[in-house]
Amino acid sequence: MVDLLKPIKKNWFAIAMAIPAFLYLIAFLVLILDRAVVLSLTYIAPDLTETYPTLRNYVELANKSEFWDALRRTFFFTLIGTPLELIVGLVLAGLINKEFRGRGIFRSIFIIPLAIPGIVTAIIIWIISNYPFGHINDILIGKYWFFPRIIFEPINWRGSAFAALTLSMLGKVWRDMPISMLILLSGLQAIGIDQYEAAQTMGAGPWQKFRYITIPLLLPAISIVLVLRSIEMWKEFIFPFILAPRYPLLGTLIDDAYHLWNEPAAASAISIILVACIGISTAFLFYSLNWLRKALVKI
Numbered sequence: 001m002v003d004l005l006k007p008i009k010k011n012w013f014a015i016a017m018a019i020p021a022f023l024y025l026i027a028f029l030v031l032i033l034d035r036a037v038v039l040s041l042t043y044i045a046p047d048l049t050e051t052y053p054t055l056r057n058y059v060e061l062a063n064k065s066e067f068w069d070a071l072r073r074t075f076f077f078t079l080i081g082t083p084l085e086l087i088v089g090l091v092l093a094g095l096i097n098k099e100f101r102g103r104g105i106f107r108s109i110f111i112i113p114l115a116i117p118g119i120v121t122a123i124i125i126w127i128i129s130n131y132p133f134g135h136i137n138d139i140l141i142g143k144y145w146f147f148p149r150i151i152f153e154p155i156n157w158r159g160s161a162f163a164a165l166t167l168s169m170l171g172k173v174w175r176d177m178p179i180s181m182l183i184l185l186s187g188l189q190a191i192g193i194d195q196y197e198a199a200q201t202m203g204a205g206p207w208q209k210f211r212y213i214t215i216p217l218l219l220p221a222i223s224i225v226l227v228l229r230s231i232e233m234w235k236e237f238i239f240p241f242i243l244a245p246r247y248p249l250l251g252t253l254i255d256d257a258y259h260l261w262n263e264p265a266a267a268s269a270i271s272i273i274l275v276a277c278i279g280i281s282t283a284f285l286f287y288s289l290n291w292l293r294k295a296l297v298k299i
Contacts, residue, residue, distance in 0.1 A: 033275070040269035057269040067270070070253040071277075073161065077169060077240075077249055078233040078281065085173045085229050086222065089180030096181075097188045114178040122242035125171045129157040129243075164244035171239045176232060180225045187221025188214070216296045223289045227282055234278045250274045 040058070043051040061067045096107045113121070128135040132154035142149025158164040191214065199209050215222075237251040248256055250270060257267035 036268045036271050039265050040272045042265055044263075044265050057263075057265045058273075061266060061269055061273070066248070066253065066256075070248050070250050071273075073165060073247060074234060074249040074251070074274075074277070077165060077236065078230055081169045081173060081233045082226060082230045084169070085177055085180050086184075086225050088173060088177050089184050089225065090222075092177070092181045093184035093188055097185060110181060111178045113175050116175070118175050118238040119242070121171055121175045122168075122239050125167060125239075126158075126242055129167060131156040131159065158243060161244070161247040164247055165240065165249075168236075168239040168243045171243065172233070172236055175239075176229065180229060183225050184218065184221050187218045191217045219289070219293055219296065223285075226289070227285050230281055230285060231278055234281060235274060250277070 038052070041053040041055070043054045043056040045051070092110050096103055096110065131137070134154075134157070136157065137151075137154040138144065139147050140150045141152070141154065156163070157167055195213050195217075196209055199213060204212070235251050236249060237255070240247070240249045241252045241255070245252070251274065254267045254270045254274070257263050257270055261267075
Protein backbone atom coordinates (compact mmCIF):
# COMPACT_ATOMS: atom_id res chain seq x y z
CA MET A 1 0.00 0.00 0.00
CA VAL A 2 1.31 3.41 -0.93
CA ASP A 3 2.15 5.61 2.04
CA LEU A 4 0.43 8.89 1.19
CA LEU A 5 2.15 10.65 4.09
CA LYS A 6 5.64 9.68 2.96
CA PRO A 7 6.24 12.87 0.89
CA ILE A 8 5.04 14.97 3.83
CA LYS A 9 7.29 13.13 6.28
CA LYS A 10 10.24 13.46 3.92
CA ASN A 11 9.75 17.19 3.32
CA TRP A 12 8.24 18.21 6.65
CA PHE A 13 10.72 21.04 7.23
CA ALA A 14 10.10 22.66 3.83
CA ILE A 15 6.35 22.33 4.35
CA ALA A 16 6.62 23.90 7.81
CA MET A 17 8.54 26.84 6.36
CA ALA A 18 5.84 27.32 3.70
CA ILE A 19 2.96 27.38 6.20
CA PRO A 20 3.35 31.13 7.08
CA ALA A 21 3.21 32.06 3.38
CA PHE A 22 0.17 29.82 2.94
CA LEU A 23 -1.58 31.46 5.89
CA TYR A 24 -0.70 34.88 4.48
CA LEU A 25 -2.31 33.98 1.15
CA ILE A 26 -5.41 32.70 2.92
CA ALA A 27 -5.75 35.80 5.11
CA PHE A 28 -4.89 38.51 2.61
CA LEU A 29 -5.92 37.04 -0.72
CA VAL A 30 -8.62 34.41 -0.45
CA LEU A 31 -10.61 36.09 2.33
CA ILE A 32 -10.36 39.53 0.73
CA LEU A 33 -11.32 38.13 -2.67
CA ASP A 34 -14.27 36.36 -1.06
CA ARG A 35 -15.40 39.62 0.54
CA ALA A 36 -15.00 41.44 -2.78
CA VAL A 37 -17.17 38.86 -4.56
CA VAL A 38 -19.89 39.17 -1.92
CA LEU A 39 -19.82 42.97 -2.04
CA SER A 40 -19.90 42.99 -5.85
CA LEU A 41 -23.10 40.93 -5.70
CA THR A 42 -24.68 43.28 -3.17
CA TYR A 43 -26.65 46.30 -4.36
CA ILE A 44 -26.70 49.17 -1.88
CA ALA A 45 -29.61 51.52 -2.58
CA PRO A 46 -29.46 55.27 -1.80
CA ASP A 47 -31.52 54.62 1.34
CA LEU A 48 -28.76 52.13 2.38
CA THR A 49 -31.00 49.08 1.98
CA GLU A 50 -29.11 46.08 0.59
CA THR A 51 -30.08 43.48 -1.97
CA TYR A 52 -28.13 40.21 -2.17
CA PRO A 53 -27.44 38.36 -4.36
CA THR A 54 -27.85 40.51 -7.46
CA LEU A 55 -25.98 41.25 -10.68
CA ARG A 56 -27.19 44.84 -10.73
CA ASN A 57 -23.70 46.27 -10.13
CA TYR A 58 -22.37 44.42 -13.17
CA VAL A 59 -25.35 45.47 -15.29
CA GLU A 60 -24.85 49.12 -14.34
CA LEU A 61 -21.15 48.87 -15.14
CA ALA A 62 -21.99 47.42 -18.55
CA ASN A 63 -24.05 50.55 -19.22
CA LYS A 64 -21.25 52.94 -18.25
CA SER A 65 -19.01 54.23 -21.02
CA GLU A 66 -16.31 54.92 -18.41
CA PHE A 67 -16.00 51.21 -17.72
CA TRP A 68 -15.65 50.18 -21.36
CA ASP A 69 -13.15 52.98 -22.01
CA ALA A 70 -11.07 51.85 -19.03
CA LEU A 71 -11.25 48.21 -20.14
CA ARG A 72 -10.13 49.10 -23.65
CA ARG A 73 -7.27 51.26 -22.38
CA THR A 74 -6.12 48.54 -19.97
CA PHE A 75 -6.18 45.93 -22.73
CA PHE A 76 -3.98 47.98 -25.05
CA PHE A 77 -1.78 49.09 -22.14
CA THR A 78 -1.07 45.42 -21.42
CA LEU A 79 -0.91 44.33 -25.06
CA ILE A 80 1.78 46.88 -25.92
CA GLY A 81 3.55 47.31 -22.58
CA THR A 82 4.25 43.61 -21.92
CA PRO A 83 6.17 42.82 -25.14
CA LEU A 84 7.88 46.22 -24.95
CA GLU A 85 9.26 45.40 -21.51
CA LEU A 86 10.27 41.93 -22.75
CA ILE A 87 12.18 43.40 -25.71
CA VAL A 88 13.96 46.04 -23.62
CA GLY A 89 14.83 43.47 -20.95
CA LEU A 90 16.12 41.02 -23.58
CA VAL A 91 18.31 43.65 -25.27
CA LEU A 92 19.85 44.75 -21.97
CA ALA A 93 20.26 41.16 -20.77
CA GLY A 94 22.05 40.29 -24.01
CA LEU A 95 24.29 43.33 -23.57
CA ILE A 96 25.47 42.57 -20.05
CA ASN A 97 25.72 38.86 -20.80
CA LYS A 98 28.78 39.61 -22.92
CA GLU A 99 32.25 39.83 -21.41
CA PHE A 100 33.59 43.40 -21.46
CA ARG A 101 35.30 45.76 -19.09
CA GLY A 102 32.86 47.58 -16.84
CA ARG A 103 30.07 45.03 -17.23
CA GLY A 104 29.39 45.09 -13.48
CA ILE A 105 28.99 48.87 -13.57
CA PHE A 106 26.46 48.71 -16.39
CA ARG A 107 24.58 45.94 -14.62
CA SER A 108 24.35 48.08 -11.49
CA ILE A 109 23.16 51.08 -13.51
CA PHE A 110 20.44 49.04 -15.21
CA ILE A 111 19.14 47.86 -11.83
CA ILE A 112 18.84 51.40 -10.41
CA PRO A 113 15.19 51.93 -11.57
CA LEU A 114 14.13 49.00 -9.40
CA ALA A 115 15.53 50.73 -6.31
CA ILE A 116 13.36 53.81 -6.84
CA PRO A 117 9.76 53.59 -5.55
CA GLY A 118 7.22 53.62 -8.34
CA ILE A 119 5.40 56.67 -6.99
CA VAL A 120 8.69 58.61 -6.92
CA THR A 121 9.39 57.67 -10.53
CA ALA A 122 5.87 58.69 -11.55
CA ILE A 123 6.15 62.07 -9.82
CA ILE A 124 9.55 62.73 -11.44
CA ILE A 125 8.07 61.97 -14.87
CA TRP A 126 5.11 64.24 -14.02
CA ILE A 127 7.50 67.08 -13.18
CA ILE A 128 9.73 66.79 -16.25
CA SER A 129 6.73 66.41 -18.60
CA ASN A 130 4.69 69.21 -17.04
CA TYR A 131 3.01 71.71 -19.36
CA PRO A 132 4.21 74.26 -20.27
CA PHE A 133 7.28 74.54 -18.01
CA GLY A 134 8.49 70.93 -17.75
CA HIS A 135 12.14 70.10 -18.33
CA ILE A 136 11.41 68.18 -21.54
CA ASN A 137 9.79 71.25 -23.08
CA ASP A 138 12.59 73.46 -21.78
CA ILE A 139 15.19 71.26 -23.47
CA LEU A 140 13.35 70.87 -26.77
CA ILE A 141 12.51 74.55 -26.99
CA GLY A 142 16.24 75.40 -26.77
CA LYS A 143 16.30 76.92 -23.31
CA TYR A 144 19.62 75.26 -22.50
CA TRP A 145 22.81 75.90 -24.45
CA PHE A 146 23.76 72.23 -24.83
CA PHE A 147 20.67 71.28 -26.90
CA PRO A 148 19.44 72.84 -30.16
CA ARG A 149 15.92 74.19 -30.51
CA ILE A 150 13.60 71.58 -32.00
CA ILE A 151 10.11 72.91 -31.17
CA PHE A 152 8.74 76.46 -31.03
CA GLU A 153 5.76 75.88 -28.73
CA PRO A 154 5.57 73.75 -25.57
CA ILE A 155 3.96 70.34 -26.00
CA ASN A 156 1.31 69.09 -23.60
CA TRP A 157 2.73 65.61 -23.06
CA ARG A 158 -0.29 64.53 -21.03
CA GLY A 159 -2.93 66.39 -23.03
CA SER A 160 -4.53 63.33 -24.64
CA ALA A 161 -5.31 59.77 -23.65
CA PHE A 162 -2.72 58.40 -26.09
CA ALA A 163 0.05 60.70 -24.86
CA ALA A 164 -0.72 60.33 -21.16
CA LEU A 165 -1.01 56.54 -21.28
CA THR A 166 2.10 56.23 -23.46
CA LEU A 167 4.00 58.23 -20.85
CA SER A 168 2.55 56.00 -18.13
CA MET A 169 3.55 52.88 -20.05
CA LEU A 170 7.11 54.08 -20.64
CA GLY A 171 7.43 54.94 -16.96
CA LYS A 172 6.13 51.49 -15.99
CA VAL A 173 8.51 49.75 -18.41
CA TRP A 174 11.49 51.80 -17.19
CA ARG A 175 10.64 51.12 -13.54
CA ASP A 176 10.12 47.34 -13.85
CA MET A 177 12.54 46.56 -16.68
CA PRO A 178 15.31 45.31 -14.29
CA ILE A 179 13.08 42.42 -13.17
CA SER A 180 12.64 41.21 -16.75
CA MET A 181 16.32 41.81 -17.49
CA LEU A 182 17.51 39.71 -14.53
CA ILE A 183 15.15 36.83 -15.33
CA LEU A 184 16.26 36.79 -18.97
CA LEU A 185 19.91 37.18 -17.97
CA SER A 186 19.68 34.08 -15.80
CA GLY A 187 18.21 32.23 -18.78
CA LEU A 188 20.97 33.41 -21.11
CA GLN A 189 23.69 32.39 -18.67
CA ALA A 190 22.21 28.89 -18.50
CA ILE A 191 22.82 28.39 -22.24
CA GLY A 192 26.16 26.66 -22.81
CA ILE A 193 28.64 28.45 -25.07
CA ASP A 194 29.54 25.12 -26.66
CA GLN A 195 26.17 25.09 -28.43
CA TYR A 196 26.95 28.40 -30.12
CA GLU A 197 30.43 27.17 -31.04
CA ALA A 198 29.00 24.00 -32.56
CA ALA A 199 26.50 26.04 -34.57
CA GLN A 200 29.26 28.36 -35.77
CA THR A 201 31.34 25.44 -37.05
CA MET A 202 28.30 24.43 -39.10
CA GLY A 203 28.14 27.88 -40.69
CA ALA A 204 25.32 29.39 -38.64
CA GLY A 205 25.18 33.18 -38.54
CA PRO A 206 24.03 35.44 -35.69
CA TRP A 207 20.37 35.24 -36.73
CA GLN A 208 20.42 31.43 -37.01
CA LYS A 209 22.02 31.17 -33.56
CA PHE A 210 19.41 33.48 -32.09
CA ARG A 211 16.53 31.76 -33.89
CA TYR A 212 17.45 28.11 -33.32
CA ILE A 213 19.44 28.21 -30.06
CA THR A 214 18.72 31.31 -27.99
CA ILE A 215 14.94 31.54 -28.41
CA PRO A 216 14.12 27.83 -27.81
CA LEU A 217 16.41 27.56 -24.78
CA LEU A 218 15.34 30.94 -23.43
CA LEU A 219 11.63 30.21 -23.82
CA PRO A 220 11.11 29.22 -20.13
CA ALA A 221 12.53 32.57 -18.99
CA ILE A 222 10.53 34.42 -21.65
CA SER A 223 7.39 32.65 -20.46
CA ILE A 224 7.99 33.77 -16.87
CA VAL A 225 8.53 37.36 -17.97
CA LEU A 226 5.43 37.45 -20.17
CA VAL A 227 3.14 35.97 -17.53
CA LEU A 228 4.41 37.99 -14.57
CA ARG A 229 4.71 41.30 -16.41
CA SER A 230 1.32 40.96 -18.13
CA ILE A 231 -0.28 40.51 -14.70
CA GLU A 232 1.51 43.64 -13.48
CA MET A 233 0.40 45.58 -16.55
CA TRP A 234 -3.23 44.57 -16.09
CA LYS A 235 -3.35 45.75 -12.48
CA GLU A 236 -1.14 48.83 -12.84
CA PHE A 237 -2.23 51.73 -10.67
CA ILE A 238 0.54 54.17 -9.74
CA PHE A 239 1.65 55.49 -13.14
CA PRO A 240 -1.80 56.06 -14.70
CA PHE A 241 -3.04 57.47 -11.37
CA ILE A 242 -0.29 60.11 -11.37
CA LEU A 243 0.23 60.70 -15.09
CA ALA A 244 -3.19 59.96 -16.63
CA PRO A 245 -5.87 60.68 -14.00
CA ARG A 246 -8.38 61.73 -16.68
CA TYR A 247 -7.96 58.47 -18.58
CA PRO A 248 -8.29 55.70 -15.99
CA LEU A 249 -7.37 52.07 -16.44
CA LEU A 250 -9.29 49.39 -14.59
CA GLY A 251 -6.93 49.68 -11.64
CA THR A 252 -7.51 53.41 -11.25
CA LEU A 253 -11.21 53.10 -12.10
CA ILE A 254 -11.62 51.04 -8.92
CA ASP A 255 -10.37 54.02 -6.94
CA ASP A 256 -12.68 56.36 -8.88
CA ALA A 257 -15.69 54.14 -8.20
CA TYR A 258 -14.95 54.08 -4.49
CA HIS A 259 -13.99 57.70 -3.88
CA LEU A 260 -15.64 59.69 -6.70
CA TRP A 261 -18.77 57.65 -7.39
CA ASN A 262 -19.12 56.65 -3.72
CA GLU A 263 -20.04 53.13 -4.85
CA PRO A 264 -17.94 50.51 -3.01
CA ALA A 265 -20.03 47.70 -4.50
CA ALA A 266 -19.24 48.94 -8.03
CA ALA A 267 -15.56 49.16 -7.08
CA SER A 268 -15.70 45.53 -5.94
CA ALA A 269 -17.39 44.52 -9.19
CA ILE A 270 -14.63 46.20 -11.20
CA SER A 271 -11.98 44.44 -9.12
CA ILE A 272 -13.61 41.06 -9.79
CA ILE A 273 -13.74 41.83 -13.51
CA LEU A 274 -10.06 42.78 -13.36
CA VAL A 275 -9.21 39.46 -11.69
CA ALA A 276 -11.20 37.66 -14.40
CA CYS A 277 -9.31 39.55 -17.13
CA ILE A 278 -6.00 38.59 -15.55
CA GLY A 279 -7.10 34.95 -15.35
CA ILE A 280 -8.22 34.85 -18.99
CA SER A 281 -5.06 36.63 -20.15
CA THR A 282 -2.81 34.27 -18.17
CA ALA A 283 -4.61 31.18 -19.47
CA PHE A 284 -4.26 32.46 -23.05
CA LEU A 285 -0.55 33.10 -22.51
CA PHE A 286 0.01 29.61 -21.11
CA TYR A 287 -1.83 28.08 -24.07
CA SER A 288 0.07 30.20 -26.62
CA LEU A 289 3.46 29.57 -25.02
CA ASN A 290 2.79 25.84 -24.84
CA TRP A 291 1.85 25.86 -28.53
CA LEU A 292 5.03 27.82 -29.33
CA ARG A 293 7.17 25.39 -27.34
CA LYS A 294 5.76 22.43 -29.29
CA ALA A 295 6.24 24.28 -32.58
CA LEU A 296 9.89 25.00 -31.76
CA VAL A 297 10.50 21.37 -30.85
CA LYS A 298 9.25 20.24 -34.29
CA ILE A 299 11.63 22.55 -36.14
